Amino acid sequence: MTFLALDVGNTRLKWTLYDQPAAGARMLAQGAEFLEQIDRLGDGVWSQIPEPTRMLGCIVAGQAVKHRVQEQMELWNVEPRWVVAAEAEAGLTNGYDFPPRLGADRWVAMIGARHHMLRRGPARPIILVMVGTAVTVEAIDQHGRFLGGLILPGHGIMLRALESGTAGLHVPTGDVVEFPTNTSDALTSGGTFAIAGACERMYQNLFRHCDMQPLCLMTGGAGWKMLPSMTRPYELVESLIFDGLLVIAQGREALNGAF
Numbered sequence: 169m170t171f172l173a174l175d176v177g178n179t180r181l182k183w184t185l186y187d188q189p190a191a192g193a194r195m196l197a198q199g200a201e202f203l204e205q206i207d208r209l210g211d212g213v214w215s216q217i218p219e220p221t222r223m224l225g226c227i228v229a230g231q232a233v234k235h236r237v238q239e240q241m242e243l244w245n246v247e248p249r250w251v252v253a254a255e256a257e258a259g260l261t262n263g264y265d266f267p268p269r270l271g272a273d274r275w276v277a278m279i280g281a282r283h284h285m286l287r288r289g290p291a292r293p294i295i296l297v298m299v300g301t302a303v304t305v306e307a308i309d310q311h312g313r314f315l316g317g318l319i320l321p322g323h324g325i326m327l328r329a330l331e332s333g334t335a336g337l338h339v340p341t342g343d344v345v346e347f348p349t350n351t352s353d354a355l356t357s358g359g360t361f362a363i364a365g366a367c368e369r370m371y372q373n374l375f376r377h378c379d380m381q382p383l384c385l386m387t388g389g390a391g392w393k394m395l396p397s398m399t400r401p402y403e404l405v406e407s408l409i410f411d412g413l414l415v416i417a418q419g420r421e422a423l424n425g426a427f
């Protein structure tokens with residue numbers, strides 16, 4: 169029973185085909201497209217992979233993008249299913265004021281993060297940093313309760329905002345240094361330390377709240393760029409959204425025999 173997992177972000181669609189909807193499934197194929205280019209998936213690479221029996225995705229782009237994605241899936245019989253953040257699922261409880269308003273990508277990545285931790289050791293609080301178009305910094309306590317999280321502009325948005333909001337700033341890429349002495353380094357370091365600093369504050373908040381050292385996890389396409397600038401040791405797990413989708417799919421399959 170093949171399983172297609174989709175992560176539709178604000179910039180790119182990422183997909184992975186697995187041999188079954190279960191944690192630890194074998195990957196059969198994967199790819200990523202910028203949102204402007206998704207309309208050729210159906211005639212292109214998706215026409216060359218085995219047909220998925222099941223599909224589950226998380227999407228934070230709008231309805232228009234969702235329809236375009238579903239159109240590309242019409243070459244198969246599979247029913248499109250999209251995760252909506254719930255009050256509880258797969259061992260996680262949702263502390264958001266209005267649980268379904270929590271971004272599906274955040275919810276799914278947190279489920280992936282909690283299972284990643286539990287496979288390796290005893291339960292601890294988790295700081296989960298997701299570095300994409302936007303950056304999120306989630307706090308999960310040792311019992312699996314999502315306490316709350318930060319949303320920050322991603323590095324690209326920060327720099328574009330500075331470029332368009334000032335007369336004298338243009339944004340060639342610089343290096344991250346402690347004491348920037350040119351504009352490029354000042355911009356790159358400013359954005360990077362803004363994110364790293366927010367993560368450090370959330371770490372301290374969570375440590376104080378739980379009285380227990382949090383595990384620090386990072387995911388998202390630009391995670392590797394942030395890693396060297398963090399103030400704590402972070403583990404980079406690129407696949408957390410896909411891991412979360414597999415865990416959710418497995419749970420639903422066990423419950424309903426389908427989903």
Ligand SMILES: Nc1ncnc2c1ncn2[C@@H]1O[C@H](COP(=O)(O)OP(=O)(O)OP(=O)(O)O)[C@@H](O)[C@H]1O
Pocket residue numbers: 176177178179180181299300301302322323324325360388389390393394
């Ligand atoms: N030096 C950097 N440090 C941190 N983040 C960066 C850096 N350079 C670029 N970025 C961020 O990385 C993002 C691209 O990451 P990635 O390709 O993973 O996005 P994405 O995961 O496809 O986003 P989404 O899931 O929202 O579509 C850019 O939007 C930018 O904000």
Ligand SMILES: CC(C)(CO)[C@@H](O)C(=O)NCCC(=O)O
Pocket residue numbers: 178228269270271272273274300302303304319
């Ligand atoms: C915050 C982003 C953009 C991160 O991808 C996404 O999860 C989203 O659009 N969330 C909805 C709002 C919220 O999570 O509160």
Ligand SMILES: [K+]
Pocket residue numbers: 177178273300301388
């Ligand atoms: K994302």
